[in-house]
Amino acid sequence: MNIGIRLGAPVEPTIWTYERIKNTYGEITDYVKDYINFAADDDANGPFYFLRALYDDAKDRDITPNDVARAWLNYTREGIGMFWWGGYGISTEHTAYVNLKKGVPAPQSGSIQQNGQLMAEQIGGQIFIDTWGLVNPGNPKKAADFGEAAARVSHDGEGVYGARFFCAAIAAAFETSDITAIIEAGLAQVPAESTYNRVARAVLKFHAENPNDFRACRDMLERDWGYDKYRGVCHMIPNAGVCILAMIYGQGDFNRTVEIATMCGWDTDCNAGNVGTVLGVAAGIAGIADKYRKPINDSIVMSGISGYLNILDIPTYAKELAILGYRLAGEPCPADLKESFVEDEIYFDFELPGSTHNIRISDPFFCQAKHSTEKAFKGTGSLEVVFDRMTRGEKSKIFYKPFYTRQDFSDERYSPVFSPKAFSGQTVSMEIYLDQWGGNETMGIAPYIRLANSKKELVQGYVKLVNEEWIHVEFQIPDSEGELIDEVGLVLEAYSTRKPKSLGRIFIDQFRIYGKADYTIDFKKQSVDFGCITPFAHNLGAWSIENGAMYLMTAETAEAYTGAYFAKDYSFSVQVNPHYGHSHLAAVRVQGAMRGYHAGFDGENQVSLFINDFGFKKLVSAPYAWQHDQNYMFKVTVQGSTITLYINDEEVLKHFDDTFAYGMFGVSTIAAARTSYSNIRFTEI
Known part of the structure; x- marks a missing residue:
């Protein structure tokens, strides 16, 4: 899916027309643009975040449109990220979100009755649903039903049929690689009299008569099914035609299919992404060219409300989808699959074919990394790093990137x-095997972390590898002194003299970052990235760094969250200076914009604890004399079902509630306010 998105994104409409793509790039056979890292995209945001309805609400039953609508509201930062905020009545998703916020329930929020037929039949119902097909393998009907439920939050009519088609096609692709059979399985879940089915049949008929010229078919679509007939920003029907065209002319070849979808224009990234999912399942890893897979390096980023969830490791997520698939099918999940997926820590076992888990190399002249099944500490897979003719003092870093800043991206998409x-106090461990072919000294490694702002590398002790043996390497992440950590890994160093040079391989397996975090955030060492103060995700309000503090000014409810999404028991402290207004809160166990606890100043001379569960409810209050423009140290501790608020080391509130067992931390207000926040510390219990 993400190969298709990345391939199609640089030639999206409206500037890039079909003719302009053809005249500029001709036959597309590779990515048309290089990225430092590919930024977020709405076509990936929706499938990832909306699927969390299976964790939050539909835990033991089929999903409903309302379940997915709640995921929309909970994981979206209003007006930024997630999807295209093109204006109410212009962007279907923006329109549906506003409807939901105003109390219009799903599926009315996306209905023709509410929004009109033109708005309801745009392409979004087709592009945000891939994961519903992935978690229902071999069950096209159930996949289509789940896709329809999700699509009805924002779409109706033909817009829903696109969801049914693609979810069914994805589900069918698990059981056959015959592209005609896959297309028919998808169309079987769409009404025969629908326009969606008719445009698909028109493409299939044209292909049967003209099997070797996809551009002639594209001309037919332009003439008979084009944007002049199906209006709006990106209507479902012309793009559905392109998707069928790409799949049938691609004839089961993943690479050719996403290339055709991109060359056909219209909504290029959406179409190439959708067909990429279908063909990715059908063709498997072996069918995906290295030129497309390698730049992605098993990682993509998102733009939801959780900065932690926004960093996605694809092999780990593939396991999560498989586990959900077993759950939805009512079948027992294999023990080894369950054990290999750990949602609340970094655990890379390199078991999936070709997996690299986004491990990177700093100097590709000396080192190259790839997946291997030749050596494994456990299981069958590992990461193989070839080092080529290195001499004393020459080094290359081998690292995982647990954090990104603006300078890591070429653009600001979404x-x-x-x-x-990765945080101070946690443990990093891995198994390393040396297979050295040449050199008069054994290679050595030094574990390290890098700080995101200063770029300072904190290198741990030197470890000499043992040839043809696995060794265990483990270290505790040192105090980052208020900075963030953006690299965790090894410095591989040669100790051989010039002749003979060091040549060989190391294998890395069982890479983990785990344990209790204990760290501070110093705003003098942070920056403003993508409109947010690192490492926070802001939702509403105006935020800046002023005098070494994070400063908020807002006329409404506003929030800023950070930290591990699955953190359970912890203590969070922050110095709060309330400048204006009567709501100044610290937030804990926050699971999104609509779930979490908030504690602090609430009115004159009062403190309160709130629960936000799709609406704020006051749980408990107590008197407390406080003043504006004074510093107060808030500390909120959550342990089990006990929530305790301390101010200046004095316990002022204690309450018991077990609604939320884990979540992020941060700061918030539920009314107009100006506030400064500084001296943040987070400690897991």
Whole structure:
């Protein structure tokens, strides 16, 4: 899916017309643009975040449109990221979101009755649904039903049929690679009299008569099914035609299919992404060219409300989808699959074919990394790093990137924001095997982390590898002193003299970052990235860094969250200076914009604890004399079902509630306010 998105994104409409793509690039056979890292995209945001309805609400039953609508509201930062905010009545998703916020329930929020037929039949119902097909393998009917439920939050009519088609096609592709059979399985879940089915049949008929010229078929679509007939920003029907065209002319070849979808224009990234999912399942990893897979390096980023969840490791997510598939099918999940997926830590076992888990190399002249099944500490896979003719003092870093800043991206697509996935106090461990072919000294390694702002590398002790043996390497992440960590890994160093040079391989397996975090955030060492103060994701309000503090000014409810999404028991402290207004809160166990606890100043001389569960409810209050423009140290501790608020080391509130067992931390207000926040510390219990 993400290969298709990345291939099609640089030639999206409206500037890039079909003719302009053809005249500029001709036959597309590779990515047309290089990226430092590919930024977030709405076509990936929706499938990832909306699927969380299976965790939040539909835990033991089929989903409903309302379940997915709640995911929309919970994981979206209003007005930024997630999807295209093109205006109410222009962007279907923007329109549906506003409807939901105003209390219009799903599926009315996306209905023709509410929004009109033109708005309801745009392409979004087709592009945000791939994961519903992936978690229902071999069950096209159930996949289509789930896709329809999700699509009805924002779409109706033909817009829903696109969801049914693609979810069914994805599900069918698990059981056959015959592209005609896959297309028919998808169309079987769409009404025969629908326009969606008719445009698909028109393409299939044209292909049967002209099997070797996809551009002639594209001309037919332009003439008979084009944007002049199906209006709006990106209507479902012309793009559905392109998707069928790409699949039938691609004839089961993944690479050719996403290339054709891109060359056909219209909504290029959406179409190439959709057909990429279908063909990715059908063709498997072996069918995906290295030129397309390697730049992605098993990682993409998102732009939802959790900076932690926004960093996605694809092999780990593939396991999660498989586990959900077993759950939805009512079948027992294999023990080894369950054990290999750990949602609340970094665990890379390199078991899936070709997996690299986004491990990177700093100097590709000396080192190259790839997946291997030749050596494994556990299971069958590992990461193989070839080092080529290195001499004393020459080094290359081998590292995972647990955090990103703006300088890591070429553009600002959908404004991704990030919270680190590695923290001071945690443990990093891995198994390393040396297979050295040449050199008069054994290679050595030094574990290290890098700080995101200063770029300072904190290198741990030197470890000499042992040839033809696995060794265990483990270290505790040192105090980052208020900075964030953006690299975790090894410095591989040669100790051989010039002749003979060091040549060989190391294998890395069982890479983990785990344990209790204990760290501070110093705003003098942070920056403004994608409109947010690192490492926070802001939702509403105006935020800046002023005098070494994070400063908020807002006329309404506003929030800023960071930290590990699955953190359970912890203590969070922050110095709060309330400048104006009567709501100044610290937030804990936050699971999104609509779920979490908030504690602090609430009115004159009062403190309160709120639960936000799709609406704020006051749980408990107590008197507390406080003043504006004074510093107060808030500390909120969550342990089990106990929530305790301390102010200046004095316990002022304690309450018991077990609604939320885990979540992010941050700061918030539920009314107009100006506030400064500084001296943040987070400690897991």
